Amino acid sequence: MDNFNFYSPTEFVFGKDRETECGKYVKKYGGKKVLVHFGGGSAEKSGLLAKVRKSLEQAGVSYTELGGVQPNPRDTLVYKGIELCRSEGVDFILAVGGGSVIDSAKAIAAGTLYEGDFWDFYCGTPIEKALPIGVVLTIAAAGSEGSGNSVITKEDGLLKRGTGSDLLRSRFSILDPALTQTLPAYQTACGATDIMAHVFERYFTNTKEVEITDRLCEAVLLTMVKEVPRVIKDPDNYEACANIMWAGMVAHNNIVGVGRQQDWNSHGMEHELSALYDCAHGAGLAVIMPAWMEYVRSHNVMRFCQMATRVFGCQMDYENPDATALEGICCFRRFLKSIGMPINFDELGAKAEDIPVLVEKLGIGDGRRAGFMELDRQDVTRIYEIAVKAKI
Amino acid sequence: MDNFNFYSPTEFVFGKDRETECGKYVKKYGGKKVLVHFGGGSAEKSGLLAKVRKSLEQAGVSYTELGGVQPNPRDTLVYKGIELCRSEGVDFILAVGGGSVIDSAKAIAAGTLYEGDFWDFYCGTPIEKALPIGVVLTIAAAGSEGSGNSVITKEDGLLKRGTGSDLLRSRFSILDPALTQTLPAYQTACGATDIMAHVFERYFTNTKEVEITDRLCEAVLLTMVKEVPRVIKDPDNYEACANIMWAGMVAHNNIVGVGRQQDWNSHGMEHELSALYDCAHGAGLAVIMPAWMEYVRSHNVMRFCQMATRVFGCQMDYENPDATALEGICCFRRFLKSIGMPINFDELGAKAEDIPVLVEKLGIGDGRRAGFMELDRQDVTRIYEIAVKAKI
Numbered sequence: 001m002d003n004f005n006f007y008s009p010t011e012f013v014f015g016k017d018r019e020t021e022c023g024k025y026v027k028k029y030g031g032k033k034v035l036v037h038f039g040g041g042s043a044e045k046s047g048l049l050a051k052v053r054k055s056l057e058q059a060g061v062s063y064t065e066l067g068g069v070q071p072n073p074r075d076t077l078v079y080k081g082i083e084l085c086r087s088e089g090v091d092f093i094l095a096v097g098g099g100s101v102i103d104s105a106k107a108i109a110a111g112t113l114y115e116g117d118f119w120d121f122y123c124g125t126p127i128e129k130a131l132p133i134g135v136v137l138t139i140a141a142a143g144s145e146g147s148g149n150s151v152i153t154k155e156d157g158l159l160k161r162g163t164g165s166d167l168l169r170s171r172f173s174i175l176d177p178a179l180t181q182t183l184p185a186y187q188t189a190c191g192a193t194d195i196m197a198h199v200f201e202r203y204f205t206n207t208k209e210v211e212i213t214d215r216l217c218e219a220v221l222l223t224m225v226k227e228v229p230r231v232i233k234d235p236d237n238y239e240a241c242a243n244i245m246w247a248g249m250v251a252h253n254n255i256v257g258v259g260r261q262q263d264w265n266s267h268g269m270e271h272e273l274s275a276l277y278d279c280a281h282g283a284g285l286a287v288i289m290p291a292w293m294e295y296v297r298s299h300n301v302m303r304f305c306q307m308a309t310r311v312f313g314c315q316m317d318y319e320n321p322d323a324t325a326l327e328g329i330c331c332f333r334r335f336l337k338s339i340g341m342p343i344n345f346d347e348l349g350a351k352a353e354d355i356p357v358l359v360e361k362l363g364i365g366d367g368r369r370a371g372f373m374e375l376d377r378q379d380v381t382r383i384y385e386i387a388v389k390a391k392i
Numbered sequence: 393m394d395n396f397n398f399y400s401p402t403e404f405v406f407g408k409d410r411e412t413e414c415g416k417y418v419k420k421y422g423g424k425k426v427l428v429h430f431g432g433g434s435a436e437k438s439g440l441l442a443k444v445r446k447s448l449e450q451a452g453v454s455y456t457e458l459g460g461v462q463p464n465p466r467d468t469l470v471y472k473g474i475e476l477c478r479s480e481g482v483d484f485i486l487a488v489g490g491g492s493v494i495d496s497a498k499a500i501a502a503g504t505l506y507e508g509d510f511w512d513f514y515c516g517t518p519i520e521k522a523l524p525i526g527v528v529l530t531i532a533a534a535g536s537e538g539s540g541n542s543v544i545t546k547e548d549g550l551l552k553r554g555t556g557s558d559l560l561r562s563r564f565s566i567l568d569p570a571l572t573q574t575l576p577a578y579q580t581a582c583g584a585t586d587i588m589a590h591v592f593e594r595y596f597t598n599t600k601e602v603e604i605t606d607r608l609c610e611a612v613l614l615t616m617v618k619e620v621p622r623v624i625k626d627p628d629n630y631e632a633c634a635n636i637m638w639a640g641m642v643a644h645n646n647i648v649g650v651g652r653q654q655d656w657n658s659h660g661m662e663h664e665l666s667a668l669y670d671c672a673h674g675a676g677l678a679v680i681m682p683a684w685m686e687y688v689r690s691h692n693v694m695r696f697c698q699m700a701t702r703v704f705g706c707q708m709d710y711e712n713p714d715a716t717a718l719e720g721i722c723c724f725r726r727f728l729k730s731i732g733m734p735i736n737f738d739e740l741g742a743k744a745e746d747i748p749v750l751v752e753k754l755g756i757g758d759g760r761r762a763g764f765m766e767l768d769r770q771d772v773t774r775i776y777e778i779a780v781k782a783k784i
Contacts, residue, residue, distance in 0.1 A: 001569075001634040003407025008400060014651065015395025177393075209631035212615045212639045219607035226603055239601035242393040246651070247604045255647060259406065259638065 001210055001259040008253045010146055011172040014246065016238070018174050019136050022052055022094065023059030026134055029171035031092025034063040035085055037105045038096040039070070043138065046182060052096055052136060064088045069097060072153045072160065072274050072281070073104040078118060081108035085131065093133045095170075098191075099142020099281075102135055106150035106168040109133050122152055127165040135173040139180055140245040141191030141282065143198055143252025145173035153275055159361075160275040175249065177241035185232050189339040190282025192228040195248045196221060196332075197285040201264045202257035204296070204303060204372040214306070216256040221311045223247045225335065232339050263371040266292045269380060272358045277350055286341035287348045290333045291387035297325045299373040304328055334392055344390040352388045355381060393602055393651040400645045402538055403564040406638065408630075410566050411528050414444055414486065415451030418526055421563035423484025426455040427477055429497045430488045431462070435530065438574060444488055444528060456480045461489060464545045464552065464666050464673070465496040470510060473500035477523065485525045487562075490583075491534020491673075494527055498542035498560040501525050514544055519557040527565040531572055532637040533583030533674060535590055535644020537565035545667055551753075552667040567641065569633035577624050580636075581731040582674025584620040587640045588613060589677040593656045594649035596688070596695060596764040606698070608648040613703045615639045617727065624731050655763040658684045661772060664750045669742055678733035679740045682725040683779035689717045691765040696720055726784055736782040744780045747773060 013025060026034055036052060043049045044067075056063050066081050084090070085108060095105035109131040111118030121127050135145045144150070148169045151162040180188070203217045223243055230240040250256060269292070270284040277284075297304045301321050308314040308328025312335075317324045333343050342348040359381050368374040375383075405417060418426055428444060435441045436459075448455050458473050476482070477500060487497035501523040503510030513519050527537045536542070540561045543554040572580070595609045615635055622632040642648060661684070662676040669676075689696045693713050700706040700720025704727075709716045725735050734740040751773050760766040767775075 001407075001631060001638070003410065006404040006406065007402075009403075010399075012398040014398065015393075018395065209635065211618055212612070212635045212642065215611035215614050216608060216642070219611040220604070222607050223604045239393060242651070243601065243604045246393070250604065250608070250647070255642070259634070 002207055002261070004258045006254060006258045007166055008146060008169070008255065010170050010253075012146070012249065013172055013174045016176060016178050018176050019048065019051055019179065020055050022134065022136055022174055023055035023057070023061055025172040025174070026056065026061050026092055026094060027059045029092070029132055029134065031061055031094070031132065031134070033089055033091050034061055035081065035088070035090045035093045035108070036063050036065045036096060037069065037081065037093055037101055037108065038065070038067045039098070039101050040068070043096055048096065048136070048138065048179065052094070063094075064090065069101045069104045071100050072278060073100040075119060075152055075154045078104055078107040078111060078152060082111040082118060085112040091131060093131055094136065095133060096136045096138070098137065098139035099144045102142065102144035102170070103150040103152060105133050106130070106144070107152050110165070110168065119154065121163045122161040127163065127167050130165070130167040133168075133170045135170045137173060137175050137179070137245070139183060139187060139191050140241070140248035141194045143195065143248055145170060145175065146249040146253035151271070158275040160271040173249075175245050177238055177245045180241045180245060181236050181238060183235065185235060186340055187280075188231055188235065189228070189341050190280040191248070192224055192244060192339060193282035193286045193336060193341055195244070195251045196224050197266060197289050198251040199256060200289060201267060202260065202262045203307065204263050205260040206300070206372060207260035210260045213256055213258060213260055218310050220247050220251050220256060225311065228339055265369055265371045265375055268362065268369065269358070269383065272361045273348070273350055275361070276354065276358065277348070279348055279350070283342050283348055286336040286343060287345065287350070287387045287390070288383070290329055290336070290343065291383050291390055293329045293332070294326075294386055295379070295383045296373040297322070297329065301325045330392070333390065337392055343392070345388040352385075355384045355388075358384055394599055394653070396650045398646060398650045399558055400538060400561070400647065402562050402645075404538070404641065405564055405566045408568060408570050410568050411440065411571065412443055412447050414526065414528055414566055415447035415449070415453055417564040417566070418448065418453050418484055418486060419451045421484070421524055421526065423453055423486070423524065423526070425481055425483050426453055427473065427480070427482045427485045427500070428455050428457045428488060429461065429473065429485055429493055429500065430457070430459045431490070431493050432460070435488055440488065440528070440530070440571065444486070455486075456482065461493045461496045463492050464670060465492040467511060467544055467546045470496055470499040470503060470544060474503040474510060477504040483523060485523055486528065487525060488528045488530070490529065490531035491536045494534065494536035494562070495542040495544060497525050498522070498536070499544050502557070502560065511546065513555045514553040519555065519559050522557070522559040525560070525562045527562045529565060529567050529571070529637070531575060531579060531583050532633070532640035533586045535587065535640055537562060537567065538641040538645035543663070550667040552663040565641075567637050569630055569637045572633045572637060573628050573630065575627065577627060578732055579672075580623055580627065581620070581733055582672040583640070584616055584636060584731065585674035585678045585728060585733055587636070587643045588616050589658060589681050590643040591648060592681060593659060594652065594654045595699065596655050597652040598692075598764060599652035602652045605648055605650060605652055610702050612639050612643050612648060617703065620731055657761055657763045657767055660754065660761065661750070661775065664753045665740070665742055667753070668746065668750065669740070671740055671742070675734050675740055678728045678735060679737065679742070679779045679782070680775070682721055682728070682735065683775050683782055685721045685724070686718075686778055687771070687775045688765040689714070689721065693717045722784070725782065729784055735784070737780040744777075747776045750776055
């Protein structure tokens with residue numbers, strides 16, 4: 001196991017109707033003038049925003065609002081948010097939504113207190129201060145409610161880039177599973193895929209002797225394999241939603257990933273897909289991740305056998321471990337298909353002829369991307385090609 | 393799943409030689425005048441205290457010291473510590489040791505800022521403020537490095553009582569697995585038993601539909617089943633120590649126990665054993681917990697089957713689930729015996745004729761203790777009796 005620091009100071013407030021307490025928690029963590037940041041009309045239509053406003057008013061906290069965050073959140077709205085926070089003297093940002101809204105809120109939080117262009121943070125400049133943020137989560141997916149990460153897309157050139165800092169960790173995150181019961185099955189499935197991908201990015205490692213984090217990763221994956229089909233079949237299943245929602249946090253606050261080298265190449269390759277086609281991040285991952293698995297499995301076939309047997313219940317083929325590895329990957333792809341995810345370029349709306357563009361945007365040049373298996377331009381090309389024609 | 397709050401703001405600093413950074417972390421979290429609190433001579437002899445002193449001096453932090461914490465830490469030393477903190481103007485307590493030292497430090501931290509008798513906190517008075525504490529952990533066991541709990545024994549009458557508050561959570565906890573490599577096998581085994589017990593106290597629940605926390609509990613248990621025998625056989629195995637040390641934190645900061653009713657009756661019954669006989673807490677648990685399992689298994693035999701099959705790899709007997717449940721409990725007891733733990737009163741040094749005293753001290757009266765299965769005086773008597781004559 002490698003040396004590490006683990007720091008997850010967010011107060012998680014979990015359960016039915018807990019969003020009605022958001023005003024109390026904003027106040028507890030020092031917010032006096034709040035920016036309520038949200039996405040499209042669904043938070044308004046569902047009555048969630050009304051509940052949030054009422055809770056803030058009851059707590060005597062004043063607020064201003066900025067909606068309109070899109071999936072794959074854009075820099076353009078971040079600039080607007082920064083301007084608004086400065087002109088209104090905002091001291092706390094409350095993100096009401098999913099990963100896109102939270103990531104946008106994080107960018108605004110850091111950008112408001114920075115004299116330069118906030119995009120610097122997404123090009124390597126370390127964040128030195130940020131406004132405190134709070135979260136009311138509406139979909140189990142990105143894990144941004146428990147992480148210090150943020151991913152933003154630059155409108156100009158559709159560049160999707162990430163940043164991370166403990167300063168971006170929310171002070172509190174309210175997770176009410178009932179809020180996810182109204183989601184369309186496709187969105188739930190996209191979120192579930194993202195959660196599983198967050199675990200797999202950590203699971204496939206070259207670090208030896210990491211039984212505790214291996215087992216914790218498998219715990220999240222086993223939960224998803226059980227609970228996701230239940231909620232796809234019956235979106236009103238509160239208990240299944242609750243298990244998935246907590247699994248989504250556990251998958252990404254890094255408790256399952258500490259002390260080990262991680263991969264994140266599937267996320268990198270997917271970011272180019274969703275930047276180019278504006279597809280859902282989870283859908284892009286469903287196409288890329290099994291293709292990546294197929295391509296890299298020979299790097300450590302036993303690790304894929306471990307996934308196959310422990311997560312998907314495959315029997316180990318001791319004469320032919322690669323068959324077990326492939327069976328595990330096939331189980332994963334079959335699972336994704338069964339919950340309504342695309343599994344190849346066609347189903348995603350991506351085009352094989354764009355592969356050179358995708359590869360170019362990854363910016364590998366003549367180098368290699370670090371990870372479980374180092375990847376050069378040829379490798380990522382090959383992985384995109386596997387994804388083009390994947391089937392069950 | 394029940395509604396819950398989860399809050400674990402401690403910064404965990406994990407890995408080889410990280411104790412040399414303790415001065416830096418004390419400073420980061422605002423300590424200027426530190427009480428270094430420790431146990432017997434081993435921290436001195438091993439050179440650990442010298443490293444801690446050096447690190448504090450390098451960080452320009454002044455300190456005073458109080459050693460002598462015993463296993464099952466006593467109120468008498470807590471009073472001494474409170475007096476010392478007040479007279480020296482201490483603003484931060486650094487616990488260098490295991491659960492006893494940390495629990496003693498927590499009691500001093502709360503007691504120093506309280507006008508009344510600190511023992512009030514262990515009789516139900518809520519804690520309203522406490523000095524900040526930090527931890528350099530020397531044994532994987534109590535999980536106190538990640539929890540807000542503290543257990544103290546009152547010298548007069550040997551009463552062992554606990555308290556809990558988020559204010560008692562340490563600001564940082566340094567976990568260097570190498571520090572645990574020097575421990576005698578018996579102490580390691582006691583610690584491992586305590587870790588597993590912390591999980592089982594959460595695992596046996598009446599809350600339905602808690603797959604994610606079930607799986608996380610099992611992840612910790614599976615890790616212990618694999619790693620503990622390795623370190624008992626080879627105390628120098630850093631990797632096994634590392635997995636156990638992180639498992640010990642995960643087992644008790646409550647990430648595996650949120651949203652579900654918990655039990656804690658085995659801990660309660662054990663506390664009377666270690667208070668009366670001054671035995672190691674883990675050794676007492678090894679005797680009590682399987683006896684408790686045997687007695688309560690009929691309350692939900694399927695939950696015991698789940699443990700047997702998922703944790704100990706038993707085959708399910710679909711015609712006779714109780715046989716599988718018993719086999720799982722037998723596997724647990726066999727595991728404890730194999731790592732050198734006592735499994736009955738005799739091996740622990742306890743006496744059957746003391747059972748009425750033990751039961752009396754539990755203070756149940758004519759009532760019942762809440763938990764997985766409610767227990768009255770007759771029930772706990774019966775459990776102690778099972779523990780008297782337990783064998784493999």
